[in-house]
Amino acid sequence: MRKEKLGRWILAIPMMLLAVATIYPMVYAVNISLKSRREYVLDRLGPTTELMFSNYVDAWVQADMGRYYLNSIIVTVISVALILLLASMAGYSLSHLTFRGSRVTFLIILATMMIPFQVIMVPVIKVLSDIGIMDSYAGLIAAYVSQFLPFTVFFMTAFYSGIPKEITEAARVDGNGLFGVWRRIMLPLGRPALLSMGILNALFCWNDILIALLIMQSPENRTVMVGVSALRGQYPDNIPTYLAGILLVVLPLVVVYIIFQRQITAGVTAGATKG
Missing domain, CATH: 1.10.3720.10 (MetI-like)
Known part of the structure; x- marks a missing residue:
């Protein structure tokens, strides 16, 4: 039983790391896309506080x-x-x-x-x-x-x-x-x-x-x-x-x-x- 659990963890850990490596760039991009230019310059990694949906409008229209x-x-x-x-x-x-x-x-x-x-x-x-x-x-x-x-x-x-x-x-x-x-x-x-x-x-x-x-x-x-x-x-x-x-x-x-x-x-x- 312990060998089976160990085997599952050996398989699960790389899959979890792969999932994080795949999902994180998307989360990062969504977070940055909702920031103002000023907020992005001051804090690139922190969560956004302004929710600038106008960025999407600018990208679509202009x-x-x-x-x-x-x-x-x-x-x-x-x-x-x-x-x-x-x-x-x-x-x-x-x-x-x-x-x-x-x-x-x-x-x-x-x-x-x-x-x-x-x-x-x-x-x-x-x-x-x-x-x-x-x-x-x-x-x-x-x-x-x-x-x-x-x-x-x-x-x-x-x-x-x-x-x-x-x-x-x-x-x-x-x-x-x-x-x-x-x-x-x-x-x-x-x-x-x-x-x-x-x-x-x-x-x-x-x-x-x-x-x-x-x-x-x-x-x-x-x-x-x-x-x-x-x-x-x-x-x-x-x-x-x-x-x-x-x-x-x-x-x-x-x-x-x-x-x-x-x-x-x-x-x-x-x-x-x-x-």
């Missing part, structure tokens, strides 16, 4: 955060929808359909996952510039889809591999074509994995700053992460307003994770144990 939010929402929603659509079709094809080159195709997809964007960003920018979609929603969506699609295809292929082929074969016998099997069988059964991948890809697109900074060059086309990074230049000596802007960006991510944390865990676990 930095045009509403426009940045709209840009990020448009790009994220369309990118995630295309990623899930293409990945679901590709996952079904690679896991249940036999065709020449399927194995090689899957290996190529795995290989693309190993290439960081920094290696290919110059060719990507060149291609987008040549076809005339730089500094546009279409260009950023295309970049996001090409960057985040390989992992989603890999995940959906692993998930669909756990679905017995007898189910799809029975659907074919009943008169369904390939598209019918995908729409009536694979999509409903793959809902947990699709939801999990949708949330994760939405977080990837929302949090991105490098790709958006390279493609969206006009100030009015900035995404929210690029916009909040520009706050540092607008308020170099007003850290409370800067942190208020950062928290405005982080808040949707926290809300999404709190609402869908079970689905994220269930989807990732299911994808990891199938196939």
Whole structure:
């Protein structure tokens, strides 16, 4: 019994330290964002006494955060929808359909996952510039889809591999074509994995700053992460307003994770144990 308790404490103490290390920066940022500039200079670590909610108003209005939010929402929603659509079709094809080159195709997809964007960003920018979609929603969506699609295809292929082929074969016998099997069988059964991948890809697109900074060059086309990074230049000596802007960006991510944390865990676990 004592050994079991000791083992639990050995596991619990690092987890508690990790939790504190994760939560403290958020608490610190909230505290600083509610301070006045004067109070921040005089006492950076102490609790705030003024509750300056006007910092959030300044960050939202003066930095045009509403426009940045709209840009990020448009790009994220369309990118995630295309990623899930293409990945679901590709996952079904690679896991249940036999065709020449399927194995090689899957290996190529795995290989693309190993290439960081920094290696290919110059060719990507060149291609987008040549076809005339730089500094546009279409260009950023295309970049996001090409960057985040390989992992989603890999995940959906692993998930669909756990679905017995007898189910799809029975659907074919009943008169369904390939598209019918995908729409009536694979999509409903793959809902947990699709939801999990949708949330994760939405977080990837929302949090991105490098790709958006390279493609969206006009100030009015900035995404929210690029916009909040520009706050540092607008308020170099007003850290409370800067942190208020950062928290405005982080808040949707926290809300999404709190609402869908079970689905994220269930989807990732299911994808990891199938196939």
